Amino acid sequence: MRQHGLDGYVAQCRGRGGGLEMTEQRPELPRDRWHEFFDEMTRDYEGADVTIEELRADFGDLLQVERIPLAYLEYDPKDDQFSVGVGGRDARYPVILRHAVDHPRAILADIVGEGGRWAFDVVGAEGGETIVTVYFEDVPEAATA
DSSP states (O other), X not given: OOOOHHHHHHHHHHTTOOSSEEETTEEEOOGGGHHHHHHHHHHHHTTSXXXXXXXXXXXXXXXXXXXXXXXEEEEETTTTEEEEEEEOSSSSSOSEEEEEEESOSEEEEXXXXXXXXEEEEEEOTTXXXXXXXXXXXXXXXXXXX
């Protein structure tokens, strides 16, 4: 696994404290780091498989995308919007599908599972949650070189 900006934050939270706030035992990424952090994640994990799930009180749990290659993760501070794009890399997934969360209140992040994956819980303004899972064991060689 590549050393990444959040790795240090997660270690600090679990070990000696600091860096991230803990919310329900998951580290919360500071808002002032969102833009830079997701730019780094895109560089490091572009092409890795991604699953996107939406948890909403009005519709229930919805699986939006299951294990499609990552195109990008981003936070746009001007529009106050988090978005994830998947596909668009080859004939199998010829277009980029985009999922956006307007005015996120918090982004919780952690490394989960034995196989190695990032899990992001993006809490929207209305209280709904979007869970983005990035499977970093599936990162193409070119992305990690």
